[in-house]
Each structure stands twice: as C-alpha cells, then as structure tokens.
Amino acid sequence: MKFTKMQGLGNDYVYVNCFSEEVKDPSGLAKKISDRHFGVGADGLILICPSKKADFEMKMYNADGSRGEMCGNGIRCVAKYVYDYGLTDKTHISIETLAGIKYLDLTVEEKKVVLVKVDMGNPILEPAKIPVKAEGESVIDAPIIVNGAEYKMTCISMGNPHAVVFWDGVDDMEIEKIGPSFETHERFPNRVNTEFVEVLDRKTVKMRVWERGSGETLACGTGACAVAVACILNGRTEDMVCVKLLGGDLLIRWDREKNIVYMTGPAEVVFDGEWNE
Numbered sequence: 637m638k639f640t641k642m643q644g645l646g647n648d649y650v651y652v653n654c655f656s657e658e659v660k661d662p663s664g665l666a667k668k669i670s671d672r673h674f675g676v677g678a679d680g681l682i683l684i685c686p687s688k689k690a691d692f693e694m695k696m697y698n699a700d701g702s703r704g705e706m707c708g709n710g711i712r713c714v715a716k717y718v719y720d721y722g723l724t725d726k727t728h729i730s731i732e733t734l735a736g737i738k739y740l741d742l743t744v745e746e747k748k749v750v751l752v753k754v755d756m757g758n759p760i761l762e763p764a765k766i767p768v769k770a771e772g773e774s775v776i777d778a779p780i781i782v783n784g785a786e787y788k789m790t791c792i793s794m795g796n797p798h799a800v801v802f803w804d805g806v807d808d809m810e811i812e813k814i815g816p817s818f819e820t821h822e823r824f825p826n827r828v829n830t831e832f833v834e835v836l837d838r839k840t841v842k843m844r845v846w847e848r849g850s851g852e853t854l855a856c857g858t859g860a861c862a863v864a865v866a867c868i869l870n871g872r873t874e875d876m877v878c879v880k881l882l883g884g885d886l887l888i889r890w891d892r893e894k895n896i897v898y899m900t901g902p903a904e905v906v907f908d909g910e911w912n913e
C-alpha cells in the first residue's frame with residue numbers, strides 16, 4: 637500500500653489515497669501504522685476518498701484506532717495532497733467529513749500548496765451536542781473535578797469534542813498527568829480533546845493539547861479553534877487570535893456575524909512510502 641506522510645505544524649498523519657488504494661480495516665491499520673517504533677510513526681491515519689457530496693471525503697483515525705469527526709491540521713494536508721498530487725487543479729475545494737462539508741481556499745506557489753484557509757463551520761456550544769454532561773445549561777467556565785482538584789473548563793465542539801482550560805505556565809505543566817484524566821472523564825460520553833491555554837495578550841495565546849486517542853500532539857487544528865472561541869466567549873481576546881502551539885502558529889478568526897470559525901495554516905509533505913503488511 638502506497639502512503640504519504642504529511643504534517644501540519646508537527647501534527648503528523650499517514651495519508652492514503654483511496655482513489656487508488658483499498659484499506660479494509662482502517663482502525664486496525666491506524667493503530668499499527670501510527671506506532672513510532674513498530675510502524676511508520678504518526679498521530680493517526682487519514683484516508684482521502686471519493687465523495688458523492690463534495691470534491692473529496694476525509695476519514696480520520698486517531699493513533700488508538702478511534703475515528704475522529706474532524707481534523708483541522710489533517711484537512712489542510714488533504715487539501716495540499718489533492719492539489720500537489722494532481723487529483724484537482726481547483727484552489728477552492730470542498731471536503732466531506734463526519735463534521736459536515738468543509739470549504740477550503742488553497743494558496744499555491746510554484747504549483748505547490750503552501751497555505752490553506754479552512755471554513756471550520758459553526759462552533760457548537762449546546763452541551764448535548766458536544767456532548768458533555770453539563771451541570772446547568774452553560775458549559776462556559778464550568779467546574780469539573782479531575783484527579784481530586786477543581787478546574788474551570790469551557791466546552792466546545794468543532795464537530796469533535798473539546799474542553800478548554802485556562803492555565804498559567806503551560807510550558808511547565810505535566811500534561812501527561814492530567815490529560816488522560818480529562819480525556820476519559822465520565823462527564824464526556826465520547827471522551828474529549830483537552831486544551832490548556834495561557835493568554836499572552838488580547839491577540840495571542842499559547843496552548844498545549846492532550847488529544848483524544850493520540851495523547852499530546854504538537855498541534856491540534858480543531859483544538860486551536862475551540863481555544864479561540866473559548867477565549868473570545870470568556871472576554872480574554874479579540875475575535876482574531878494567533879494561537880501558538882508547540883509545532884507553530886495557527887491564525888484563527890471567529891466571524892461572529894456569520895458564526896463561522898476560520899483557520900489558516902500550513903501543510904507539508906514529509907515523504908512518500910510503501911506499507912507491506
């Protein structure tokens with residue numbers, strides 16, 4: 637099976653072109669191929685497939701084999717793949733996901749995609765749709781007890797679930813001690829991606845993320861969108877936010893009139909390979 641390793645701000649996945657390859661057990665393959673010692677090594681597996689509703693379909697699997705509804709860094713890489721590898725010559729494309737159809741604008745230099753702007757759709761704040769077992773109606777600044785301590789979280793879905801926690805000094809936090817306890821907390825029926833965010837100024841924040849099904853990643857596109865929405869809802873930033881992640885920066889804008897979140901960032905090819913299993 638041919639694959640292409642790609643990364644968006646260090647959030648790296650194995651991509652398979654399912655116009656020419658067949659993947660019978662994507663969940664099982666995701667677990668095997670993501671292993672950083674016995675496999676290729678990645679945060680998960682992404683299939684690029686035909687679609688009846690859009691130009692393409694993206695099917696995303698975390699490193700533990702679980703299916704993610706949406707992947708922000710991943711969808712930028714899908715856009716780069718389909719243009720650079722000749723599946724389309726359009727610079728405005730649509731991609732079907734479990735979180736709905738997403739629309740992307742590609743910036744091309746010397747026939748290669750260098751930057752992608754994604755219409756990430758509406759942030760979802762209703763507890764039942766995230767889903768989160770909320771105590772009361774609001775999931776803004778909601779209390780949660782994790783490992784015996786109380787935290788305040790803002791819960792948002794970008795098609796996939798996120799819990800955003802404001803945190804002083806994200807560089808020094810021991811995310812591996814708290815991330816898994818949020819991920820599997822009983823308040824989240826489908827588990828959760830958890831972002832820890834430090835506000836630097838009204839236009840800039842710094843975050844780290846413990847991803848559902850993959851652990852700490854260098855970047856999380858949907859997580860950066862959830863962080864920006866949470867900062868704006870809590871009055872901490874303007875509507876356009878530079879989100880600084882371990883792997884680099886994403887520019888997020890929440891157009892409040894249209895209620896659409898836009899994410900702009902890079903996508904890179906690492907290498908092409910062959911998986912013989």
Ligand SMILES: N[C@H](CCC[C@H](N)C(=O)O)C(=O)O
Pocket residue numbers: 647698703704705706707708709710796797829847848849850853855856857858859
């Ligand atoms: N772990 C996420 C999927 C990947 C999201 C992240 N890598 C991104 O760029 O949005 C989930 O299970 O919802």
